[in-house]
Amino acid sequence: MKSQQTTQTMKPATAAKKLGVYLPATPQEFQEGVVTRAELNEFQANPPAWLQELRRNGPHPRPVVAARLGVSIAGLARGGVTEALTTEQIEALRQERPEWLEKERATQAEVRKEAARIKGKQAQED
Structure with missing residues (x-):
């Protein structure tokens, strides 16, 4: 039998903390959603423009x-x-x-x- 894997998710505040950014400065859709482990890994590997900007300035x-x-x-x-x-x-x-x-x-x-x-x-x- 194969066990089903559930997708691990986290609150936006947790993801922001792991990414080292200030949550209120992130885009609205990031603040209102949930972030999966895969999405967090993608943000870390290939940060979108908004994340690069927040980290820089x-x-x-x-x-x-x-x-x-x-x-x-x-x-x-x-x-x-x-x-x-x-x-x-x-x-x-x-x-x-x-x-x-x-x-x-x-x-x-x-x-x-x-x-x-x-x-x-x-x-x-x-």
Whole structure:
């Protein structure tokens, strides 16, 4: 007997998160439908023009903004950034170098340094 495979689907919010885009900026038909695993794979392999544009210019979701600025998502919140930002706005922040951004970058660098130290220590113990 052959078992029937069901098509795996996901909500648009989940697909947007996996694609690294801000859901409210996606086309209406993407927001209102469901996305199959095959469609998600196709979006990743051959992104349509709207997806390319969103990835290039935004608006970007907070995880992408945080990564591009080199801070944590919590650091963004502490700095007062709670909305999605465009690439242009991210670049402006990089140029302005506000005090909160410099402080959060330093904090993030310390966190990474500590994580590397712990990983190295654990490797020596093994």
